[in-house]
Amino acid sequence: MSMKLLVFDDRDFVHLPDQAPDWGPVADTRAVFSVRTGALTTLERLQREWPHGLAGLWVPNHLIARTRQACTVPVNEAPEPGQTLLCINGRWVFPGSQFEIGPGQALVEQSTGAVVAACLESEQAGFFLEDGALPADVEQIGYAGRLLARRPWELLGLLSQTMATDLPAMIEQSRSGEDACDGSIPDTVPGITALEPDNVWVHPSARIYPSVVLDAEGGPIYIDDRAIIRPGSILCGPAYIGPGSTVLDRSLIKANTSIGPVCKVTGEVGSTIFQGYANKAHDGHLGDSYIGAWANLGAGTTNSNLLNTYGEIMARLRPQAHRERTGMMYLGSIIGDHVKTAINTRLMTGTVIGTGSMIASTAAPPTSIGAFSWITDVGIHPYRFEKFIDVARVVLRRRNLDLTEADVELLRILHQRETAASS
Template sequence: MTVILFDDQFRNNLLPLTYTRPVSAIRVGILTIAEKWAFYFKTTPFYLTEQYLQEKYPFRVSEFNIMVNGSICPDEELVEAIERLAEGDAIVADGILIAVKLNESGVKEFNLNRTEEYNKNEYTSRLLRISFPEDIFSNNDQEIRMDFSILTKGRSSASLSSTNTVLGDNIFVEEGATAECSTFNTIQGPIYLGRDSQIWEGSHIRGSFALCEGSIVKMGAKIYGMTTIGPYSKAAGELNNSVIFGNSAKGHEGYLGNSVVGEWCNIGADSNNSNMKNNYAEVRLWDYQMENYRPTGLQFCGLIMGDHSKCGINTMFNTGTVVGVSANIFGAGFPRNYVPDFAWGGSQGFGTYSLAKMFETAERVYDRKKEVFGEMDKKILTRVFELSNKYRRF
């Protein structure tokens, strides 16, 4: 049986994060949504997403297929309901298609606007759906706990150096993870240290917290919980209820709170984001679909940053700022609350960050991690540059 994770009609609600990935490649908790489904079904899933992403995120069909909405985070009850489906059966919730079992021809004819032929079953139990960027940090605590449970069940943790102080016992250390002279408070939530990750001296960490494979928390960091540092990233300074997808760096002092940072990003030294307005009012975020600011219903909401974006030292992000893909921000003062994709500048104004210059930077960034910035990624970013052109009204 093949598992196919499809993007539904609400995918654009998650821009700019979904410009460069399917919805199911979003990290929330310890794992990406796709990795969660892979764990439950014990198979590598495939993707049905935008055509320009399909080379990197392949699509494959077999004789028997389970198609699952890529915005849904799984749990045991939902997985069991999906496994009971017969061919042509579907699970829906509040009018949204959650999953359907189809043969090969059914997948090839799959269309979200034509689902009336399915035998639909209304799902009334709890569902976690990532619908907007702020849902990622808002649900990160819950998903860290869920992922921690499934990843550590029946397994023994590696040992941690005696130079550390651990409060409680809800910590799991993968092989190769190291920490020295730091404190870990697991009373408020679990702490997961991924394979070959490092916690440098003098760091203070409260759960829930996930440090993924190969990532580093630098000296003296203060991490308040509900936070995920994705693979091969660096974190320092003060962090609270934030998610860094991976291959990104917030390597210096400064505050990051109630925020989501994509891949291949860099936060300059002493940069900060505000996560609450001075008048304590509801935060609004730029919405690509509306081409306007959307109320979030949240009092705490910080920075949403798309892949490949960078900011210089002492950058100040106002409450509820959205930064698109491949933006480069620098200079004094607060940049606007929406920085378009491929923007170059700051509070004094923006121009377009050309593809040629962006590619030069990306090649250097990848080379530092001994990775290759290849043609596949160039094609994706070229398409994103074209799709986002209408937002660059400089």
């Protein structure tokens, strides 16, 4: 049976006590399915795996305008009558085909009560999306394990799996699909060293300089449209370099690093996701981290991703929240959109920095920083919204872009929420 896909962000849905999802700054300005969770976003991964098309998206109310701006499919609109829809939770980062559900059935996590996927008629889907709970006539199939990511560090825990899935599929499609290209390493550039060259795909418009090492023995390397790899850089697979991004001179890009579009990256980077449009253009270590869009890490910014005790890392998504066990030995920094760090900033293990914060202290900042914080040696103060927007406009214009009304309104809502939470 041919069904179209409808992907939903369930953060505003009905949840069991203490089981509500919270991805912190990672999903402040975007739906959970638009977060880069491997070489691809979760939505991109779903669309590659589901051939019947995308019927629509459903997001929390404050993200509707921003999502409509970025997508061409219906957003938060009632499904057209007469359809059977496969509704999939956008927090299912690594959806598997081993689960089969028929019309009128839903796969539900037993421990959290959250809907993972549901096969629904239009009327049932409309009720579910509006009400946040399944209609009474839908059969619930319980799953005893965990399938949905509740916290942002879980995305990093899944990164080796998503990269191992995304990259081979992307290379295969690029070599055999429409506009196929073998993606071979350019033989006109002297001094490129490639280990397992068949495991490397290079877009014809990408540029690789002499003395670059492409080590794909540990996994594939995919260098996308207009990407640039500067001299002396070492890339270790699995790795993804997105469209228009630059890996600067003498970089060490270690395994399981995904760099989204239009980034500048250098230094030692490993097991890290760059959402896109972010800069780490100077030396410094960055490991097991997530970097939001329009973030800029100043020269020498370095993070810790491992405790001296080699113990489990505790983290706190925001200053008012409780510290949580992450279940991880390696966890660097979770950095929201529009964050800026000054030179030689030191980020301790498990640091979470909220959207729009500016860090300019000589001492290491707190490990949990609220959104729109202005941190100097004098203390922590709110970042005035008007000043923040002025800076954001300057940053975007350097990439020939500008903030839209939807962007500004979303950031205003987030700023107001942070002001209310910290007062």
